[in-house]
Amino acid sequence: MMRLIVAAGGGGDALAAAMLHATLYGDDERAVILTYAWDRLLIDPLPGPRGADDFVGLEPLAPAVQMVSATARPIPPAGSTLPRLAAELPYTFALIDPVGGAEGIARQLVSLVDRLRPTSVDLLDVGGDVLARGDEPTLKSPLADSLTLAACSRTTLPVRLLVAGPGLDGELSYEELRGVLGSVVHTFAATDTASIDAALHWHPSEATGMLAAAARGVRGTCEIRDAGLPVPLTDASPTVHEVDLDRALRRNTLARALASTTALAEAEALSREICGFSEIDYERDKALWLKEQRAAKLDAESALPRLARFEAEARGRGVTHTTFRRLTEALNVDGSQRDDLRRLLISSRPEQFAAPLWRIPASTQ
Template identity: 40%
Template sequence: MTDLFIAAGGGGDPIGAALTAIAMGDGADGGPPVIATYAWERPEVDPTPGPLGVRDFTGLVPRPEGPVLTPAARAVAPAGSTLPRLAADLPVRLVLLDPHQGLAGLAEQIRRLAGALAPGPVRIVDVGGDILTHGDEGTLCSPLPDALVLAACTLAGIHATVHVAGAGTDGEIPQEVLLDRFGADSGACGRLTPAAGHTAAVARALSWHPSEASALFAAAVRGVRGTVATVGRAIPLTDASADVLGMRLAAAVEQNPVARGLLELRPTSVDEAADLSARLTGIHEIARERGPAVPSDPATEPFPADAHRAWERIRAMAGPASHVTSRFAVRALGLSWRHVPDVRALLGDEGPVHALRS
């Protein structure tokens, strides 16, 4: 049996959650760690608005713990998802969270998941830390997925802890602000620093996935320090970027006004939950995804002829940063995120982020 991990933010969070689970030693005595996750990804991966549900996939495997994603699963067009490939490249069992039945339905899914596994705590993992939003941060982008997990776990009545992996690496709340939220009397409950060797388990996934937050977390664990240019903003990597910080579930809910609002309203759909989040934070994630189509990592340029010219373009876009993410590099070269493996090979750099060269 194994504890249940929940990748709270969707997107690339299963990668950071896998690194966290492996560092905690889960799966060492038997089967692989179990990670529950949304299929909620950026528009260049999934052009349809909002999270995907069970009905949006073929090839899911029903198990007592829930619908399991395997490499044979496929998102039903026009939807897209990186989860089937992550199921092949991460040493974990991925279970799909489907929030389309509202908060009560999500809580029941999590209750069943926890009941089918070991009696230990559920570990909620958020890469970056926006799960501790106060709702008013100027750089906040996506408060709803994490808040839904907090509220659903509370409603489910399970024993859960919250773990922020790589504080600040998602660029939504500055690291120093997050660290203050783990201060005295905050409900903090421990700190873990994965070893550099633990990142080998997620290296294959990071070699192609467009996640930046999980890539920065893994890079920090491997010892990278400096300022990393991402598609959104430059993010500093410090010693704290390599840590996983724990907090009691109730304390995390107390910090998050969206989670508290969800528990009060008990929304019956994702749209209703998004409306509430928008009233509290000004950010409506579903409406944003339903808005006018915008270019999303289009391949607008030919592939670079040589590494020297590629580095010249990347450096010109990166400014004073010391490193760049793979996603930043492909954007700077006018390529699609699907070119990440090709660009990594061209640059001759197999790490989670790339050091800028003169």
């Protein structure tokens, strides 16, 4: 049998889709994960999602749908985590190309279903911002999820909407989402993370990293992103909920507006109009800012004192854990050295590594 899982926001949603498939459906069933190539600037210095024209070595999977295999490569200076995921995980990764807006994505989805005839189609979002109204002051990145939700609404396919780790993206809290979430489909446990353990060591996703940590029993407050958003890790964090897709669409003003879009630029303009911003604009501004910054030296002699200062300040904010993406930016380390920073910290203080998070000690060591 074949399963199709649509990673609503790309990035870490694709990694979570792999964990979901291994847990719910098992190794005996094949899966295709349809996802954006939309990574953080730490991985891809170019703002926004990558389309098919941004890669070499893609392989046709269905009309208008390309497969990202282990041998595919983004055209420099673009970057993507998808080829490495394809190399390390036993899944087929198909590319969502948003150049044609929601209508274009809908055509890709229908084409893929017609070719594969999957047993089920799941739309997966980690965190729950796919359920945003669009006016929440904490909302940061609604465009990708709203586009995929809008695309699903343009088809007659029986799509099941799943939200994993409600509140873990730091945009909408679990309390805000509680009234919309449906029944619990599954609660991830430590054993469920085994299928993606290796990828968690290098993948930059914060939400999926926290989902895995919560599944392993980590509880507390995790600080994420460049803004240092506090995210509670609770017993609700490792849960997966089914949500009525029509109800999600009625709630998501941006998704309804995006349903008839035929270009990414059109979708971005609607995001500015409805939400007051576009996350691609934010990425553009941040990319320019990063070019002007001078990264700090990365060695134990200089990095560990900076870490101690950060930890002291974080402890004062009630933070118990943080992500390596947050540490990379807080310690002013160049994004290309994120893995080097991770290795340095773990080798220096292995007792603080609460995989894949970093534990803030309760007091100075």
